Amino acid sequence: MNVTITPRRLAGSITPPPSKSQAHRLIIAAALGEGESLLHNVACSQDIAATIRCMAELGAGLERQGDTLRITGMRAGPRSPLRRLAAPRLDCGESGSTLRFLMPVALAVRGGGRFTGRGRLMERPQEPYFELFREKGISCEYQDGALVLSGRLAPGVCRLRGDVSSQFITGLLYALPLLDGDSEIVITTALESRDYVALTVDVLKRFGIEATPSARGWRVPGGQAYRACERTVEADWSQAAFWYAASGIGSDVEVTGMDLDSAQGDKMVLDWGRMLRGEPLNGGECVPILGRTAPETPVRTEQAGGRSRVEIDVSCAPDLVPPMAAWGALAGNTDLCLKNAARLRMKESDRLSAVTEVLTALGARVTETADSLTIFGREELSGGVTVDSHNDHRIAMMAAIAATRCRRSVTIAGAECVAKSYPDFWKDYKSLGGDIT
Ligand SMILES: O=C(O)C1=C[C@@H](OP(=O)(O)O)[C@@H](O)[C@H](O)C1
Ligand SMILES: C=C(OP(=O)(O)O)C(=O)O
Numbered sequence: 420m421n422v423t424i425t426p427r428r429l430a431g432s433i434t435p436p437p438s439k440s441q442a443h444r445l446i447i448a449a450a451l452g453e454g455e456s457l458l459h460n461v462a463c464s465q466d467i468a469a470t471i472r473c474m475a476e477l478g479a480g481l482e483r484q485g486d487t488l489r490i491t492g493m494r495a496g497p498r499s500p501l502r503r504l505a506a507p508r509l510d511c512g513e514s515g516s517t518l519r520f521l522m523p524v525a526l527a528v529r530g531g532g533r534f535t536g537r538g539r540l541m542e543r544p545q546e547p548y549f550e551l552f553r554e555k556g557i558s559c560e561y562q563d564g565a566l567v568l569s570g571r572l573a574p575g576v577c578r579l580r581g582d583v584s585s586q587f588i589t590g591l592l593y594a595l596p597l598l599d600g601d602s603e604i605v606i607t608t609a610l611e612s613r614d615y616v617a618l619t620v621d622v623l624k625r626f627g628i629e630a631t632p633s634a635r636g637w638r639v640p641g642g643q644a645y646r647a648c649e650r651t652v653e654a655d656w657s658q659a660a661f662w663y664a665a666s667g668i669g670s671d672v673e674v675t676g677m678d679l680d681s682a683q684g685d686k687m688v689l690d691w692g693r694m695l696r697g698e699p700l701n702g703g704e705c706v707p708i709l710g711r712t713a714p715e716t717p718v719r720t721e722q723a724g725g726r727s728r729v730e731i732d733v734s735c736a737p738d739l740v741p742p743m744a745a746w747g748a749l750a751g752n753t754d755l756c757l758k759n760a761a762r763l764r765m766k767e768s769d770r771l772s773a774v775t776e777v778l779t780a781l782g783a784r785v786t787e788t789a790d791s792l793t794i795f796g797r798e799e800l801s802g803g804v805t806v807d808s809h810n811d812h813r814i815a816m817m818a819a820i821a822a823t824r825c826r827r828s829v830t831i832a833g834a835e836c837v838a839k840s841y842p843d844f845w846k847d848y849k850s851l852g853g854d855i856t
Contacts, residue, residue, distance in 0.1 A: 422834035422845060422855050424822040426802060428669050429851035434676035435659040436462045437652035438683055439840050440615060443470050443516045444622040445650055447524065447593055450479035452492030452626060452645035459651040461488045465839045469512035473521055476507045477528055495528045496644060497599035506532050506569065513538040513767060513839055519586035522548055523572055523594035526557060531569035533562075538810055541566065543765055547580045547587045554578075574600030574641045581610035584762070588637075589619040596628045596643035604636040611734040611762060614684020621682040625650065653678050656685035658841050660742035661816045665851075667692050668749035668824050672851060685736050691743060694719055694729050695750055726796075727753045734759040737766070740792070741817035744774045748783035749824045750796030761790035767839070768809035777806045777818050781825060803827030812839040819848055 437460045447470065449456035461467065461483075471488070475481050478501045480491030493501060507525060509532050511518040518534055522545070525532035535541070541564060549559050557570030572594060579587055588604060595602040610616070620630055620637075627646040630639045654676040662672045679686065694717040717731040729747075733740055740757055747755030763770035775787040778794065782801030786793045802825025808815035815834050822829035837844040849855055 420835040421805070421830050421832050422819070423828055423830045424819060425828050425854040426822055426825045427852065427854050428671070428823055429665050429848070429853055430671040431851045432673040432675055433662055433847055433851060435654045435662065435674065436464070436841050436843065438655040439464060439466055440516070440618055440655075440657070440683065441622065442467050442652045443520060444589070444619055445652060446470050446474060446481075446488065446490065447520060448622055448626040448628070448645050449490040449648060450474035450477070450481065450492060451495040451524070451528070451593070451597065452647050453494050454492055454647035456490045456492065456647045457649040458488045458490065460486055461652055462486065462842070464842055465512050466514035466517065469510065469514040469517045470520075473509045473511065473517055476509055477501070477521075477525060478504070492645065492647060493528070495597050497597070497642065499528065501528055502530055504529060506530070508532070509534045511536045511540060513540050515540060515543055515584070515766070516586055519545070519548070519584060520590045520593060522568060523590045526552075526568060526570065526572040527594040527597045530571065531557070531567070534566040534568070535564065539767055544583055547583050548590075551577055551579055572598060574598040574602045576603050576605055578605045578607055580608045581606040582608045582762075584765070585610070585612035585615045588616050592616070592619050592623060592630050592637065592639065595639040596623075596630070596641065596645075598641040600641040602639045602641065603633060604639065606636040612737060613735055614682070617684070618682045653681050653683070656681060656683040656688065657738040660685060660688040660739050661745075661820050663688055663692050664742040664746040665820050665823055667695065667746045668820070670823055670851070685739055687736055688739050688742070691717055691731055691739065692746065694731075695743075695746060695753060695755060697727060697753065722754070725752055728756065729753060730756040730758060732759045733757045734762070737763050738813065740770060741774060741813040742820065744778060744792060744794055745817045745821040747794035747796060748778050748781070748785070748800065748821055749798070751798055753796045754793060755796065756791060756793045758791040760792065766811065768811035768814060770811065770814065773809040773811055773814045774817065777814060778821060780804045780806050781818070781821050781829065783821070800825045801827065802829045805830040805832055808833035808836050810836050812837045812841065816841065816844060819844075819853070823853075
């Protein structure tokens, strides 16, 4: 599907969709649990549909009633009869979270499974799991494009890299409590996307599951049971970031329904945006309103010729790169460097090269290195082109936000990919006065 945008500023009020990251976690916890859980404000993005489908295949009952999901837990645990059933077939769509969260879960609950996916999913790296699983005697093989796991996930020490994806750690945090002995997750490198692990621990706690930080990672007692729960999914800070970016570059969008106390790390978009706007400054340093400290506290420096440069370490919040890039491209006399971003090459697209290609086509000046982007702020972009979404929801949304400040119309090819995380994105864009066909 092509969407053509006639540039104009957006105005109005919007509540972003429910958090995809939180919804995945709540659904999995409820499905593993005992009894009936109710989850409210569940939106059926393609990624969430994948997790729902997979948890049903693993043995839970999931029934949608409007935006409420009624989940009958499978009572997973060391003595569950589910372990005797045939290997489940888990279609993860394009969702990296679904695949990586459920690989150890399927091992713990069913002794393995056959995982399939679409788009770039099956090419995304799984080596940290493979190394760990093979060390534990679990077989991991690609067969006709499917990933087949089989074996027993034994409790004990689980050594894992922390700089490929935090999703591996989340998967283990879900599976290890179900084993019949205690475990420790030992992180062998720097941990990136750290707040996503904190979000996991936050959800687990609500289901009565304990995981405590250790000097090397997390200690996870075995023999735990997920208890049923009733929760409402919070609004999504990663999606809110696109609307904050729109306002940052001249639109007037009021973002409603956001929880400032959320465990979602992407709420730091508020601090990053403030830094980009150059306010408020305190001796040249931004004072983070959300109490964040290095490394994610951005640094702003004054440059020659009246320009400023903002440098942000994005390793803690990679999903903020596309909205921040759109914001940076139209930041006037401010240049934005997004560094420590190598992991973005392993998402739905190679997001660093996709951001560079799309923003450059729209008329921005962007330089790309192996692990960073520098975007040189302008007052306006030229537009007048067709850009490719690269089948990446966050790239399509970035282009749509940047288009609000182009001189000529912008066509986004493959615009339907927003359904991966934000099926109503185009509807919401229109409701804010966006002119799209
Ligand atoms: O745990 C999660 O919900 C996510 C973790 C992040 O991935 P990485 O840990 O691979 O960076 C993020 O990019 C992804 O969109 C969602
Ligand atoms: C990378 C993303 O998700 P996942 O890893 O779950 O596919 C995303 O939503 O940007």
